[in-house]
Amino acid sequence: MSDVPILLEMRSITKEFPGVKALSDVNLVVRAGEIHAICGENGAGKSTLMKVLSGVYPYGTYDGQIIYQGAETRFSDIRASESAGIVIIHQELALIPGMSITENIFLGNEPRKRGAIDWTAANRMALDLMARVGLQEDPDTLIKDIGVGKQQLVEIAKAFAKDVKLLILDEPTAALNEADSRHLLDLLRGFRSRGITSIMISHKLNEIEAIADQITILRDGRTVETLNVKADGVDEDRIVRGMVGRELSSRFPDHTPKIGEVFFEVRNWNVRHPISADRQVCKNESFVVRRGEIVGFAGLMGAGRTELAMSVFGRSYGVYESGTIIKDGKEIVLKSVADAIDNGLAYVSEDRKALGLNLLDDIKSSTVAAKLSKISHRGVLSEVEEYQAAEAYRKELRTKAPTVDEGVSKLSGGNQQKVVLAKWMFTDPDLLILDEPTRGIDVGAKYEIYGIIQRLADQGKGVVVISSELPELIGLCDRIYTVFEGAITGEIARADADPETLMKQMTSTKKLATR
Amino acid sequence: MSRIKDLQKNLFGGTTSNARQFGMIFTLVAIVLIFQIWTNGLTLRSDNLIALFQQNSYILILAIGMLMVIVAGHIDLSVGSVAAFTGILVAKSMTEWDLPWPAAIVFGLAIGAVIGAWQGFWVAYIGVPAFIVTLAGMLLFRGGNQFIGNAQSIPVPEGFREIGSGFLPEFGPNTGYNNATLLLGLAAAVAIVWRELQLRKTRRAMDADPAPMWISILRMAVMVGVIAFAALRFASGRVGTSFPISGIILVALVIAYSFYTRNTAGGRHIYAVGGNSRAAELSGVKLKRVNFFVMMNMSVLAALAGMIFVARSQASGPQDGNGWELDAIAAVFIGGAAVAGGIGTISGSIVGGLVMAVLNNGLQLQGVGTDKVQIIKGLVLLLAVAIDVYNKSQGRFSIIGSLMRPFRRDDSASPPSPPDAEREPAKAAVSG
Numbered sequence A: 001m002s003d004v005p006i007l008l009e010m011r012s013i014t015k016e017f018p019g020v021k022a023l024s025d026v027n028l029v030v031r032a033g034e035i036h037a038i039c040g041e042n043g044a045g046k047s048t049l050m051k052v053l054s055g056v057y058p059y060g061t062y063d064g065q066i067i068y069q070g071a072e073t074r075f076s077d078i079r080a081s082e083s084a085g086i087v088i089i090h091q092e093l094a095l096i097p098g099m100s101i102t103e104n105i106f107l108g109n110e111p112r113k114r115g116a117i118d119w120t121a122a123n124r125m126a127l128d129l130m131a132r133v134g135l136q137e138d139p140d141t142l143i144k145d146i147g148v149g150k151q152q153l154v155e156i157a158k159a160f161a162k163d164v165k166l167l168i169l170d171e172p173t174a175a176l177n178e179a180d181s182r183h184l185l186d187l188l189r190g191f192r193s194r195g196i197t198s199i200m201i202s203h204k205l206n207e208i209e210a211i212a213d214q215i216t217i218l219r220d221g222r223t224v225e226t227l228n229v230k231a232d233g234v235d236e237d238r239i240v241r242g243m244v245g246r247e248l249s250s251r252f253p254d255h256t257p258k259i260g261e262v263f264f265e266v267r268n269w270n271v272r273h274p275i276s277a278d279r280q281v282c283k284n285e286s287f288v289v290r291r292g293e294i295v296g297f298a299g300l301m302g303a304g305r306t307e308l309a310m311s312v313f314g315r316s317y318g319v320y321e322s323g324t325i326i327k328d329g330k331e332i333v334l335k336s337v338a339d340a341i342d343n344g345l346a347y348v349s350e351d352r353k354a355l356g357l358n359l360l361d362d363i364k365s366s367t368v369a370a371k372l373s374k375i376s377h378r379g380v381l382s383e384v385e386e387y388q389a390a391e392a393y394r395k396e397l398r399t400k401a402p403t404v405d406e407g408v409s410k411l412s413g414g415n416q417q418k419v420v421l422a423k424w425m426f427t428d429p430d431l432l433i434l435d436e437p438t439r440g441i442d443v444g445a446k447y448e449i450y451g452i453i454q455r456l457a458d459q460g461k462g463v464v465v466i467s468s469e470l471p472e473l474i475g476l477c478d479r480i481y482t483v484f485e486g487a488i489t490g491e492i493a494r495a496d497a498d499p500e501t502l503m504k505q506m507t508s509t510k511k512l513a514t515r
Numbered sequence B: 001m002s003r004i005k006d007l008q009k010n011l012f013g014g015t016t017s018n019a020r021q022f023g024m025i026f027t028l029v030a031i032v033l034i035f036q037i038w039t040n041g042l043t044l045r046s047d048n049l050i051a052l053f054q055q056n057s058y059i060l061i062l063a064i065g066m067l068m069v070i071v072a073g074h075i076d077l078s079v080g081s082v083a084a085f086t087g088i089l090v091a092k093s094m095t096e097w098d099l100p101w102p103a104a105i106v107f108g109l110a111i112g113a114v115i116g117a118w119q120g121f122w123v124a125y126i127g128v129p130a131f132i133v134t135l136a137g138m139l140l141f142r143g144g145n146q147f148i149g150n151a152q153s154i155p156v157p158e159g160f161r162e163i164g165s166g167f168l169p170e171f172g173p174n175t176g177y178n179n180a181t182l183l184l185g186l187a188a189a190v191a192i193v194w195r196e197l198q199l200r201k202t203r204r205a206m207d208a209d210p211a212p213m214w215i216s217i218l219r220m221a222v223m224v225g226v227i228a229f230a231a232l233r234f235a236s237g238r239v240g241t242s243f244p245i246s247g248i249i250l251v252a253l254v255i256a257y258s259f260y261t262r263n264t265a266g267g268r269h270i271y272a273v274g275g276n277s278r279a280a281e282l283s284g285v286k287l288k289r290v291n292f293f294v295m296m297n298m299s300v301l302a303a304l305a306g307m308i309f310v311a312r313s314q315a316s317g318p319q320d321g322n323g324w325e326l327d328a329i330a331a332v333f334i335g336g337a338a339v340a341g342g343i344g345t346i347s348g349s350i351v352g353g354l355v356m357a358v359l360n361n362g363l364q365l366q367g368v369g370t371d372k373v374q375i376i377k378g379l380v381l382l383l384a385v386a387i388d389v390y391n392k393s394q395g396r397f398s399i400i401g402s403l404m405r406p407f408r409r410d411d412s413a414s415p416p417s418p419p420d421a422e423r424e425p426a427k428a429a430v431s432g
Helices: A046-054 A078-083 A101-105 A119-132 A148-161 A178-193 A205-211 A236-244 A305-312 A337-342 A352-356 A363-368 A383-397 A413-425 A443-458 A470-476 A499-506 A510-514 B002-010 B016-038 B046-071 B079-095 B101-126 B130-148 B158-165 B179-205 B213-235 B245-263 B265-275 B277-281 B287-313 B324-334 B346-365 B370-393 B399-404 B423-431
Strands: A006-017 A020-031 A035-039 A063-068 A086-089 A166-170 A197-201 A214-219 A222-228 A262-272 A280-290 A294-299 A319-327 A330-332 A345-348 A431-435 A462-466 A479-484 A487-493
Touching: A006 A046, A020 A035, A020 A046, A020 A197, A020 A214, A035 A046, A035 A178, A035 A205, A035 A236, A046 A078, A046 A086, A046 A166, A046 A197, A078 A086, A086 A148, A101 A119, A101 A148, A119 A148, A148 A178, A178 A197, A178 A205, A205 A236, A214 A236, A222 A236, A262 A305, A280 A305, A280 A319, A280 A462, A280 A487, A294 A305, A294 A443, A294 A470, A294 A499, A305 A345, A305 A431, A305 A462, A337 A345, A345 A413, A352 A413, A352 B277, A363 A383, A363 A413, A383 A413, A383 B179, A413 A443, A443 A462, A443 A470, A462 A470, A470 A499, A479 A499, A487 A499, B016 B346, B046 B079, B046 B213, B046 B245, B046 B265, B046 B287, B046 B324, B046 B346, B079 B101, B079 B130, B079 B287, B079 B324, B101 B130, B101 B158, B101 B287, B158 B245, B158 B287, B179 B213, B245 B265, B245 B287, B245 B346, B265 B277, B265 B287, B277 B287, B324 B346, B324 B370, B346 B370
Parallel strands: A020 A222, A035 A197, A035 A214, A086 A166, A166 A197, A294 A462, A294 A479, A345 A431, A431 A462
Antiparallel strands: A006 A020, A006 A063, A214 A222, A262 A280, A262 A319, A319 A330, A479 A487
């Protein structure tokens, strides 16, 4: 590799915010035509480093040098870095949902003819760019009508429209399912063979191991090391060791399940789509949960796992058609979320910020939000009891915050998730449904969340875990259901669970056909 | 130095949101003092204070309801028209249908409830934006007022006028003051001391150090002092005048609604819906019910405000309540509510309303024309909200703080990133 020219070198970058040193003396060397991964826990400084590189933090607000294509650069803003061919694609996609693919690709960069936008040329160029990223859609399709995987491709096409030389992807596969992720990774490999250099920030270590040439690991705002994947024989454990600075003996806490009787059962559950009534999102689904058991739901994005969970949780999704819920031997009818909570159900949504929390609230009021009756006396809320409850959960879950008066918007993803968990633990549920409980959370916090889930199960609660990460399901769950196109296609015990088996069931309707 | 810091932190409760309220109260006091000097003591004279309350009580009552509507993420443009519509029906009920005035008040509140149910139905159950529903209501009920009243004024009887222009009775020994007002002031002072002690107890129960005792005492002294001053002023007006009935209605509503919004589940739900309606729904909040309630409640309060206005002006007319919605909305936003919903307090809105009221009153005392008064009020609204928005974008709350920290440039303008985990170990250490 060392004979390949260096495209980018960041030398002893130091970036300070008032009171915090986000980066200190960070070095990064990226060679032309490679895929360079940057790893580190949340808050290690990855995003800050990329913001320095792309000019979000302009020259002068940081110390150190950026050498790009052999010359020192001093970007004053994002436009300057983009015109030099450095394009960053953020985790939260910057697309306008109500505009077409073409309009989005050329947003801020519209091809013009005599002052007016030349839509003929734009459409032609869009088709060309879409072909390069393997996106087959009508360029007039609106962004909101295509899946998140395709949206990601539009972002990349947009980068190509700017004549990208160095593509920076911040958690590109965080929101993608396995198939879309694989497509994206293949695409990056294709770019590499065409000489485009990529920098990729990701928490998904298996992907990094599979695709990266070089890995730079950051910890606490410092460069720990740069690894050459092939030469150093890097695997996931090696990366984790670099990231956390210690050997994580296991990514899951040890746990001996204490599984009891079946106490929760859903039978022949049928739900229709809320808008297009002819689409059935839950097709005759049945499942059971035992006390003390952690049950996984595996499936591709769009398989209908979230829809199943939410429709069971007080019909908060879709149009209920038929099906029964049996809890402790008795049928229960849950017509609203309040019914579901009163009957001991809890649902932790996959989208913390949009569905899980009121970001204006503090930890205190978030913790008690789903069961205010528990701290009310004759209709009056007790501030003292609210505080005591929130403080107890903060200690129990080890939520990192100075006090429970801290606003939840100021917490990191892992700590926000702990607040959401506290909120639902506060309702004393018998059944907790956790939808993607570790999405966007770093390795250390994940370990803690797994521990919490296991403790809840040990208290005799049933826990349902929906996850797109198969290793997570296999490591955590006692039993796994596979879901495909709105139907449950298999049930696999922990002992038999491996990625291949699950994947097969997640993509086949075999079992449905025999029903 | 540490004492000054203590003072800054604790004078009005100690949290950042209170810092903003403190700023508003400070602004109010400053405006009052400026006008007091400018008008050579006219502003704080008994008769002026009484008039100030009588003239603005109905706007402040509207501000209470409007705060809840805005916190829930809606707006109500129809309040002026609803007030006028209720006013004319109530006036007619007494003069033409001979309804006794207490029954007429109940009738008026019922009209408000029915109108509120109508608007709440469209907003909550059909999902028409409140802006549209109440814009329609604004036309509908203004037209209704003029249709029913034939675009004429209808006078109201003597007894009814009490709620708008009445005063507390005179009784007891001749002290040279209105005894009822003095007693009221005494009760308020006792309540403040009790509340402060209660607050200290709560703080201690929450393992937090209560504010130093001297601050509590200072705080109590300041507030009791203000109340004593106000009570003496209101009690020493022309014989027969006192703290006005409409003011008492206002104070009762402020206390009741503050309690409701802060200390009950229903109040919490309004904030939850405004902060993140989907998250609220998934936490078991009955979204439609909350939206219906805030819209309905607003119209009931608008009906009450309309009746008080009619009672004060002794007749219901076709132009009653014109532009009230704007005054109420301005009060709420000056008082620190967020345009997007989820943030705001009743007390803040009242202070915001009082800032506008004092400004209005002082300028009029100085003989400034309504044209210029409107210009000034417009600028004050813009400035108050702009300062708030600017402060928030800088991630801080106090103007003083901004002067202390020049050139601080945060990453607040950039896309959201995980908060600095570097800071967290330190936090954890502090919290133990």
